[in-house]
Amino acid sequence: MELLHSGKVRDVYADGGDLILVASDRVSIYDVVLPTPIPDKGRLLTALSLWWFEQLSDLVPNHVVSATEVPAEFAGRAIRCRRLEMVPVECVARGYLTGGGLAEYERTGAVSGVPLPRGLVEASILPEPIFTPSTKAPKGEHDEPITYDQVVDKVGPETAERLREITIDVYRRGAEIAADRGILIADTKLELGWTPDGTLMLGDELLTSDSSRFWPAESYQPGRVQFSFDKQYVRDWAVESGWDKRPPAPEVPAEVVEATRARYVEAYEKLTGNRWD
Numbered sequence: 001m002e003l004l005h006s007g008k009v010r011d012v013y014a015d016g017g018d019l020i021l022v023a024s025d026r027v028s029i030y031d032v033v034l035p036t037p038i039p040d041k042g043r044l045l046t047a048l049s050l051w052w053f054e055q056l057s058d059l060v061p062n063h064v065v066s067a068t069e070v071p072a073e074f075a076g077r078a079i080r081c082r083r084l085e086m087v088p089v090e091c092v093a094r095g096y097l098t099g100g101g102l103a104e105y106e107r108t109g110a111v112s113g114v115p116l117p118r119g120l121v122e123a124s125i126l127p128e129p130i131f132t133p134s135t136k137a138p139k140g141e142h143d144e145p146i147t148y149d150q151v152v153d154k155v156g157p158e159t160a161e162r163l164r165e166i167t168i169d170v171y172r173r174g175a176e177i178a179a180d181r182g183i184l185i186a187d188t189k190l191e192l193g194w195t196p197d198g199t200l201m202l203g204d205e206l207l208t209s210d211s212s213r214f215w216p217a218e219s220y221q222p223g224r225v226q227f228s229f230d231k232q233y234v235r236d237w238a239v240e241s242g243w244d245k246r247p248p249a250p251e252v253p254a255e256v257v258e259a260t261r262a263r264y265v266e267a268y269e270k271l272t273g274n275r276w277d
Contacts, residue, residue: 002072008033009210015080015166018065021204022078027252027260028210029235030245031143036252040110042077044264044276045208050079051272052174052206052215062202063193084193089151090134091163091169096186097124098213101132104145113147123186123215123222128249129171132163132187136233142157162200163192170176174207181228181270186213209264231266234259251261 001013001021013020023045025037046067053062063081071077089231091211094101094111097120110116112132120126133151134143153158167190175185191204191212196263213227225236237256243249252260265276 010070011205019083020070020074020078021081023205024076024077027231029231029236029238029249032245032247032249034234034249034252036257038257038261038264040261040276041190041210041264042162044268045205045210046079048075048208048268048271049205051201052208054178055171056170056202057114059169060202061199062206065228080196081203082201084195084201086136086191086203087159087163087200088136088154089163090136091167091190091192092134092187093129093167093176094131094132094187095126095171095192096184096213096215097126098122098186101187112145113149121223123220123224123226125222129168129175131162131167136184143146151185159200166190166192166200166202171201172209174212178207178214178271179217182217182271183267183270184215184217186215186226188212214267229263229270231260233263 003011004014005012009026011022011024013022022040025039025041027034027041034182043271049084050064050067053064063084064177065080065082067079069080097105102122104111105116105120109118111130114130114132117127131148132145134145136143148160148164151163170190171185171188174188176186180216184209188207190202193203194200194202209230211234215226219227234256241250268276
């Protein structure tokens with residue numbers, strides 16, 4: 001195998017005509033990789049992605065070839081995938097207002113050029129899910145929000161419309177499935193790419209605790225920050241630590257690591273109905 005790319009969280013190897021996508025235990029916040037890993041994170045993200053790819057396979061095709069035909073040293077944290085020409089856009093859907101979307105709304109009354117009603121607050125549910133794309137920044141740099149018109153400029157009107165349609169459809173279906181299991185999906189980020197025959201497919205990860213914000217439905221209350229089954233706990237710790245969001249990042253305390261792992265595990269178990277061993 002040949003290492004093609006080592007990203008913030010995943011490593012990509014070439015193996016014949018396929019790719020081996022390996023999820024590490026690294027954690028990235030504000031587009032900076034932290035020096036402290038989260039134990040089992042790679043296995044949890046891989047297992048949850050595979051579950052979601054199966055749930056949504058009738059909605060949009062995906063890049064999965066096999067979860068078992070991978071090198072033994074990567075077992076449980078790797079997926080054998082089709083090679084895709086990745087779209088140069090991060091496809092983001094939001095159903096609730098929080099994070100960078102809330103900050104942009106407070107400045108402009110819109111998110112990625114999509115105007116929203118006045119008077120929304122932290123965690124407000126949006127009238128309908130919105131497509132809020134961003135750039136794909138190199139490792140160590142920040143993704144930046146872009147408008148739909150900028151997506152059109154990058155990929156053309158037909159592809160832009162298809163990206164928006166798939167992103168919203170995946171979010172709606174995922175949010176519906178998750179809600180039945182007591183979890184609200186506030187937002188999610190998708191990766192899409194083209195096969196050689198021109199099929200647009202889901203790639204990378206799907207609806208995981210690293211690519212989405214998961215909130216417990218039972219305690220949801222707009223107007224305040226929600227409990228999150230994802231790496232938001234690490235983000236909150238980083239903000240409180242006084243770190244300036246630029247590398248190098250500080251070491252993460254053991255209690256934050258343990259609490260974050262527990263949230264990843266709980267999200268996996270609630271969504272899939274499977275017990276994590």
